[in-house]
Each structure stands twice: as structure tokens, then as C-alpha cells.
Amino acid sequence: MKRRDFLRVGAGALAATSLPHDVCAQVPAIKTHSLGDFILAQAATRLQVAHRSAPDWIIWETVADDFLTAEIATADIREFGTPEGSFEITDTVSGAFTHPTIEAIVIDGNRALVTGTLRGSARTVGYKLAFEAVSPSHLRFVITVDAADVNRIRLTVGSVTDEAIFGFGQQLTYVNQKGFVLPILVQEHGVGRGQPVVTEIIDVLADRGGGTPLVTEAPVPHYLTSRLRSLFLENIEYSTFDMRQSDQIAVKVWATTMTGRILYGRTPLELIEAFTEYTGRMRVLPDWVHEGFILGTQGGTEVVRRKIDTVNNAGIPLAGVWLQDWPGVRVTSTGRQLWWNWQLDETYYPGWKQLVADLERQGARMLTYINPFLSTEEGHNSLYTEALAKDYLVRNDDGTPFLNQNTTFSAALVDLSYPDARSWIKGVIKKEMMEKAGASGWMNDFGEALPFDGKLHDGADPAVWHNRYAQEWARVAREAIEEAGRGDDIVFFDRSGFTQSPGVATLFWLGDQIQNWSEYDGIKSAVVGMLSGGMSGASLIHSDTGGYSAFKFDVAGRDIPLIARTPELLMRWTELNAFTAVLRTHEGLVPAISAQFDSSPELLAHTARFTKVYKGLAAYRKRHVTVAASHGHPLTRHLFLHYPEDRNTYGLRYQYLLGPDLMIVPVVDKGTTSVEVYWPEGAEWTDLWTGASAGRAGEWTRAPAxxxxxxVFLRKGAESTNEIIEGLKAADVLN
Structure with missing residues (x-):
């Protein structure tokens, strides 16, 4: 379908080539008001926003009638799952106010105040909708209702049938969210997430812990669309975005005030840049990360040294060794888990300091693990005992510590709303992990399970703190490394997050995928989560190579695999992750039944090849990591971000760009040796491995894989062509 040209209005208007097709609205404006760089228009009970650079391009508009609703409601919130951290919220509405009028619009400089009324069954209440141009690309809005008992606000804005809607944080199943209702609530994403049979079994065995395709550990109340319209909420309370009706997006927040911003940008990347002005941007990764793969292993000093020897003997470039079991291991019904007492277990890891020193001599780093929970079991509870005595823990109504059920054990949760508790856990990170353990990084796990009925320091509201907790957990780690003078050298990776997490996190990973090919919770979800998260500011994302969750039967002392990583899956996931921010392995929940990088000579050779590919792309990757830090652009990008006028890119889920110049179509289906490739309009490509021309713009073809x-394809005419080719040749992976 051809794009319709746009009118050029004034010297600052956009050229036709910078806007997507069909974005001009045809609703006549009756009154217009200038708010800084924005234009607010009123047509009867409809409001529209444009930008003075393109006054005929409507970037936000309300629906004609019920664009605003206020409610009085009571929420019933249930936490469930094993581990706990999933939530079901049922809202009972006892009163609603609808049918907004617009009685006045008062302009004061770059501010506008819209006032009117909302009608309920027994009374009418007033509302205020305030706009303020806070920058050339941000129009802030605040909605309040003149009724003390109102605690829900819903804003309904216009959409069109063919408008694709992207973003919302690290969504794992779908990239285009049109047609869904998304809960913007930090929570465990579950195991299975809707995959038939698997989810049903987990729901039975783990107290409904299977999850759904629409939950995630790192949601964001933010979207951008194929018509270059973008909005986000500043609210941190629970919200939902209902996109089931083709002509509207209904945004509802569980709060007395709705605060958000309407963004302006000429391209999708400009919209992301505008959004990350608010969220903050991820800093540049340390150079050592780019030197090879990060070996995820465990088992004590002797086992780890043997693994390192295997890596070195196979010629695999090593950037670091990640040991999640540094505080010791507890064996539970699900597999090998850890003692959550964040101190080195020198009995399990004798000679630790020498191990760290030996790694440093070969240019590699030590990485560990932490989460905000504390073990309560005797002999592994020294930190819990200290935190309990100092009142640093989330409490129950009766004053006892809140204990989160994980698998066969429970653990206490540090209260990050309490400044003294934050300082204390930062001290643990600095002393136990950085100083004593010599860690140059760690998995900064969890952050989703703050209970809505918990008691926080000084009466802080857990409903407000629930989503915030995830970004504060990342902020604690960031403050710790900066206070220690190592803010540029250490990498910690978070799975949970919220709107402003990119400004404090150093790296994200996508949580615990199942070791399978599923679109809901397997390798496919790792691709989707990476691309959707990148549109919401999480510019540096990776996944556990090969996935994490595996399942088995124990029959007469023998492990019988039910779901476990196969050599083929591991090799395909390694190929995928070689073209992302970080290449890191994970032995998985049940290592004995899962293929590992060294399970066979073939796997060793494959790991060596794609670790060299990853290292060979270091110069190119570093350049675009720098762009991520300066502009917020994701390192791994959905094709829509560069080809917004090509409608065929909107539905792509398993094809992406690394920077602007490499296009990757990973194999994400079992037994497949070729892939369907879409060649976007506006670029030509060559096969990375052979240099041969590949595909024709606007067409689908099947490519060998x-x-x-x-x-993997290289964009013709790219300035980085020589950099990429020479890097891969130097790594001895390109003839």
C-alpha cells in the first residue's frame, strides 16, 4: 500500500518522506491553542494534539464521547504461584462517572487547563485535564477529579484499525499488542505462559504459577505506534491498556490522579529517544564484556576449574565466569537452588581468591548472584538475623516478617522503602560481593514479589511501591557500584524492571525461559522480549543461552527428562545470542538432563565458533552500545524502527536488526535448516557468510540456515561493512 503524501505547512513542516503512511486525521478543529512546540485543538468534545513542526499530523486525540471515566472501586488482590510473585487483581466498581463535557480551556503560556464535568448515577463531579509542554518533544498531562472517593481514572484515546501498537516493556509473546488488554504490573512471568499442556501442569503443581502470554517481569506503561503516536504514564501504580477495540486505546490507572506524557518524534527512533529522556538511558558496557562469552557454571572450585580448562583448551574466548552458587547450594524438589545468605561459602569454594586472580590473569572476570530475599534457615541466616533485629524487612499486619514462598522454602524480603535498609543491603553488596568475593558483576535477580498487603517503613503504600520496587532494586545495585568507585567497570543484570529502570540498570536479561522452542516461554519468547523491551528503553537485553527451566521425573533414582535442552536447541540459542548484547550461558535448573556447551565435541566447536563471532563483532557492537547510551536506541532492533513505512514489518516477531546494518533471522523451530526472510523496502542486503546478494525489497524468500x-545479512552500502567484515575475519570465522 502506498503512503499518502503530507501537506507542507510552513518552513518547519516535515518532508513527506519522514512520516508514515496515512497519519493525517480528517477531523476539523474548531479552536486551537499553542503550548510551546505543541498545538492543542478542540472539536466539540474531542481533543487533538499536533506539533508545530507538522501541524496537520495528529499525534494524540481523544474519542468523541466518553474519553474520560472516573470510578470508585475496590480491588481484591491475590498473590499466588510457586515461587510467589504472580498476582490476580479483581476490581469491583461501585460508582462510575462518564460523559465528559468540556466547559473551558484556559491557556497560560505553555500550559492549558481543560475543565468540565462527569456524570454519575447520583451526582455530577468536576474534572481537570492539565497540559504542559515541558520540552520540544514532551507534552505532559495530568488528570484529576473533584471527588475524594474516586480512585480509578480511565482515559480513552483514538486509534485506527490498521495501527500497530508496540512497546509496553519486555513483552514476551507478541510484538504488536493490538487486540489485547495488557496488565502493567511487575510480576513473575510464570512457567509455560500459555503453552498448552505445560502451563496446565504447572498451574496444578505450582499454585497457578503457569502464567499467561501477557504477563512479564518488566512491564512499562508506554507505547509507540505505526502512526508514530506515543504515550506513557508517569504513574507507578497498577494500570491497564485495553486495545481490543480497533478505534481506541483505553488507559486505566488505579490511582486518584493520572499523569503521563504525549511524545513527538519524526521517526520511531526519535520517539524512543524522547521517551528515554524521561526514563534515563543505559550506560556503556565495560570493554571486558565484549571479549568473549560469560560461562555460567557451578559446583565448587574443582568443578569450575575443570570447566575453565575445557573452555581454554577449546579455544573459546572467555570474558567471565558466572557462579550463581557462590553462597552455597541447597537442593530442593525443583533442582539445585542457593542459600540466600549473601556471603561466600568458602567450604564449597576453597581457594576462591586464587580462582579470581587466575581469571584476572587471563583477562576474565568473576560474576556472582544476589536477590533481595534473605534465607531464614539456621546456619544460613546471619543476614536475616541482622536485618530482622534492625527492622529492615517487609512485615505482615501482625509485625512478623513477610515470608515469600519459593519452592520448598520461604525467605524474607528487604524493605527498600526504608533508607537505612537500602544502605544496609548496599553495604552487603560492597563488602561481601565486591570486596570479599572480588565480583565484577552479578545477576540482580527477582524484584517482583512485594505484597500488596505488606507493611513498609513509615507507612509507605505497597500498592504504590509494588512496581517501583523493581526499579529501586536496580538502583540499589547501581548506587553500590558507584559508591565503590566502580560504576563503569561492573555489570549487573536485572530481570524485573519498570519505567525508569533503564536509567539505573546496566543490563537486562529476560528471566527464566523454558528449554524448548515455544512461542510463549521458549526460544521464541527470548527474541520477542528483546525487541519489545528495546522499544521501551531497555536498550541492552540478553537471555540465558539455552533457557533455564527444565523438568524431569525421578524413577528409581534415575532422572527421566520431560522437558530439557537438546543439543540442537542449545546450538540455535547460541547462534541467536551471539548477535545480541551479551553471550552468557546457564546450566539450567536441572543441569544433569540438559545439553551443555561441553556435552560433546560438536557442541564445544559450535560454542567456540559463535563466541568468536560475538567477539569479532565487538567494534561494531561497541559503537551501537554507545548510541544506546547517548540516544536510548536499542542495540537489537525490530525492523519497524528503521522501516516504519513498510507495513510488512509490523507483524515480524522473529527477525531483527543488530544496530542498523546486520539483519538476523534466527532459527527458532526444531529441525529447521532454512528460514522465511522478509526483505524490507528501502534497503538491499548481502549474505554475511558468502557476500552474495540476498532477496528483493518488499518480498519474502526462504534462505538457507x-x-x-x-x-544473517549485511546491509549494502553500510559504513560499518569493513568494520564488520574485518572483525569477523580477525576472529577466524569468515573466509
């Missing part, structure tokens, strides 16, 4: 040579 045998194991060891995934479908």
Missing part, C-alpha cells in the same frame, strides 16, 4: 551458519 544450516546449523553453524544462521541467516
Amino acid at each position: 544450516p546449523v553453524g551458519r544462521p541467516a
Whole structure:
């Protein structure tokens, strides 16, 4: 479908080539008001926003009638799952105020105040909708209702049938969210997430812990659309975005005030840049991360040294060794888990300091693990005992510590709303992990399970703190490394997050995927989560290579695998992660039944090849990591971000860009040796491995993708061509 040209109005208007097709609205404006760089228009009970650079392009508009609703409601919130951290929220509405009028619009400089009324069954209440141009690309809005008992606000804005809607944080199943209702609530994403049979079994075995396709550990109340319209909420309370009706997006927040911003940008990347002005941007990764893969292993000093020897003997470039079991291991019904007492277990890891020193001599780093929970079991509870005595823990109504059920054990949760508790846990990170353990990074796990009925320091509201907790957990780690003078050298990776997490996190990972090919919770979800998260400011994302969750039966002392990583899945996931921010392995929940990088000579050779590919792309990757830090652009990008006028890019889920110049179509289906590739309009490509021209713009073709040579393409005419080719040749992976 051809794009319709746009009128050029004034010297600052956009050229036709900078806007997507069909974005001009045809609703006549009766009154217009200038608010800084924005234009607010009123047509009867409809409001529209444009930008003075393109006054005929409507970037936000309300629906004609019920664009605003206020409610009086009571929420019933249930926490469930094993581990706990999933939530079901049922809202009972006892009163609603609808049918907004617009009685006046008062302008004061770059501010506007819209006032009117909302009608309920027994009374009428007033509302205020305030706009303020806070920058050339941000129009802030605040909605309040003149009724003390109102605690829900819903704003309904216009959409069109063919408008694709992206963003909302690290969504794992779908990239285009049109047609869904998304809960913007930090929570465990579950195991299975809607995959038939698997989810049903987990729901039975783990107290409904299977999850759904629409929950995530790192949601964000933010979207951008194929018509270059973008909005986000500043609210941190629970919200929902209902996109089931083709002509509207209904935004509802569980709060007395709705605060958000309407963004302006000429391109999708400009909209992301505008959004990350608010969220903050991820800093540049340390150079050592780019030197090879990060080996995830465990098992004590002797086992780890043997693994390192295997890596070195196989010629695999090593950037770091990640040991999640540094505080010791507890064996539970689900597999090998940890003692959550964040101190080195020197009995389990004798000679630790020498191990760290030996790694440093070969240019590699030590990475560990932490989460905000504390073990309560005797012999592994020294930190819990200290935190309990100092009142640093989230409490129950009766004053006892809140205990979160994980698998066969429970753990206490540090109260991050209490400044003294934050300082204390930062001290643990600095002393136990950085100083004593010599860690240069760690998995900064969890952050989703703050209970809505918990008691926080000084009466802080857990309903407000629930989503905030995730970003504060990242902020604690960031403050710790900066206070220690190592803010540029250490990398910690978070799975939970919220709107402003990118400004404090150093790296994200996508949580615990199942070791399978599923679109809901397997390798496919790792691709989708990476691309959707990148549109919401999480510019540096990776996944556990090969996935995490595995399942088995124990029959007469023998492990019988039900779901476990196969060599093929591990090789395909390694190929995928070689073209992302970080290449890191994970042994998985049940290592004995899962293929590992060294399970066979073939797997060792494959790991060596794609670690060299990853290292060979270091110069190119570093350049675009720098762009991420300066502009917020994601390192791994959905094709829509560069080809917004090509409608065929909107539905892509398993095809992406690394920077602007490499296009990757990973194999994400079992037994497949070729992939369907879409060639976007506006670029030409060559096969990375052979240099041959590939595809024709606007067409789909099938490309070969045998194991060891995934479908990867280099954009013709790219300035980085020599950099990429020379880097891969130097790594001895390109003839």
C-alpha cells in the first residue's frame, strides 16, 4: 500500500518522506491553542494534539464521547504461584462517572487547563485535564477529579484499525499488542505462559504459577505506534491498556490522579529517544564484556576449574565466569537452588581468591548472584538475623516478617522503602560481593514479589511501591557500584524492571525461559522480549543461552527428562545470542538432563565458533552500545524502527536488526535448516557468510540456515561493512 503524501505547512513542516503512511486525521478543529512546540485543538468534545513542526499530523486525540471515566472501586488482590510473585487483581466498581463535557480551556503560556464535568448515577463531579509542554518533544498531562472517593481514572484515546501498537516493556509473546488488554504490573512471568499442556501442569503443581502470554517481569506503561503516536504514564501504580477495540486505546490507572506524557518524534527512533529522556538511558558496557562469552557454571572450585580448562583448551574466548552458587547450594524438589545468605561459602569454594586472580590473569572476570530475599534457615541466616533485629524487612499486619514462598522454602524480603535498609543491603553488596568475593558483576535477580498487603517503613503504600520496587532494586545495585568507585567497570543484570529502570540498570536479561522452542516461554519468547523491551528503553537485553527451566521425573533414582535442552536447541540459542548484547550461558535448573556447551565435541566447536563471532563483532557492537547510551536506541532492533513505512514489518516477531546494518533471522523451530526472510523496502542486503546478494525489497524468500551458519545479512552500502567484515575475519570465522 502506498503512503499518502503530507501537506507542507510552513518552513518547519516535515518532508513527506519522514512520516508514515496515512497519519493525517480528517477531523476539523474548531479552536486551537499553542503550548510551546505543541498545538492543542478542540472539536466539540474531542481533543487533538499536533506539533508545530507538522501541524496537520495528529499525534494524540481523544474519542468523541466518553474519553474520560472516573470510578470508585475496590480491588481484591491475590498473590499466588510457586515461587510467589504472580498476582490476580479483581476490581469491583461501585460508582462510575462518564460523559465528559468540556466547559473551558484556559491557556497560560505553555500550559492549558481543560475543565468540565462527569456524570454519575447520583451526582455530577468536576474534572481537570492539565497540559504542559515541558520540552520540544514532551507534552505532559495530568488528570484529576473533584471527588475524594474516586480512585480509578480511565482515559480513552483514538486509534485506527490498521495501527500497530508496540512497546509496553519486555513483552514476551507478541510484538504488536493490538487486540489485547495488557496488565502493567511487575510480576513473575510464570512457567509455560500459555503453552498448552505445560502451563496446565504447572498451574496444578505450582499454585497457578503457569502464567499467561501477557504477563512479564518488566512491564512499562508506554507505547509507540505505526502512526508514530506515543504515550506513557508517569504513574507507578497498577494500570491497564485495553486495545481490543480497533478505534481506541483505553488507559486505566488505579490511582486518584493520572499523569503521563504525549511524545513527538519524526521517526520511531526519535520517539524512543524522547521517551528515554524521561526514563534515563543505559550506560556503556565495560570493554571486558565484549571479549568473549560469560560461562555460567557451578559446583565448587574443582568443578569450575575443570570447566575453565575445557573452555581454554577449546579455544573459546572467555570474558567471565558466572557462579550463581557462590553462597552455597541447597537442593530442593525443583533442582539445585542457593542459600540466600549473601556471603561466600568458602567450604564449597576453597581457594576462591586464587580462582579470581587466575581469571584476572587471563583477562576474565568473576560474576556472582544476589536477590533481595534473605534465607531464614539456621546456619544460613546471619543476614536475616541482622536485618530482622534492625527492622529492615517487609512485615505482615501482625509485625512478623513477610515470608515469600519459593519452592520448598520461604525467605524474607528487604524493605527498600526504608533508607537505612537500602544502605544496609548496599553495604552487603560492597563488602561481601565486591570486596570479599572480588565480583565484577552479578545477576540482580527477582524484584517482583512485594505484597500488596505488606507493611513498609513509615507507612509507605505497597500498592504504590509494588512496581517501583523493581526499579529501586536496580538502583540499589547501581548506587553500590558507584559508591565503590566502580560504576563503569561492573555489570549487573536485572530481570524485573519498570519505567525508569533503564536509567539505573546496566543490563537486562529476560528471566527464566523454558528449554524448548515455544512461542510463549521458549526460544521464541527470548527474541520477542528483546525487541519489545528495546522499544521501551531497555536498550541492552540478553537471555540465558539455552533457557533455564527444565523438568524431569525421578524413577528409581534415575532422572527421566520431560522437558530439557537438546543439543540442537542449545546450538540455535547460541547462534541467536551471539548477535545480541551479551553471550552468557546457564546450566539450567536441572543441569544433569540438559545439553551443555561441553556435552560433546560438536557442541564445544559450535560454542567456540559463535563466541568468536560475538567477539569479532565487538567494534561494531561497541559503537551501537554507545548510541544506546547517548540516544536510548536499542542495540537489537525490530525492523519497524528503521522501516516504519513498510507495513510488512509490523507483524515480524522473529527477525531483527543488530544496530542498523546486520539483519538476523534466527532459527527458532526444531529441525529447521532454512528460514522465511522478509526483505524490507528501502534497503538491499548481502549474505554475511558468502557476500552474495540476498532477496528483493518488499518480498519474502526462504534462505538457507544450516546449523553453524544462521541467516544473517549485511546491509549494502553500510559504513560499518569493513568494520564488520574485518572483525569477523580477525576472529577466524569468515573466509
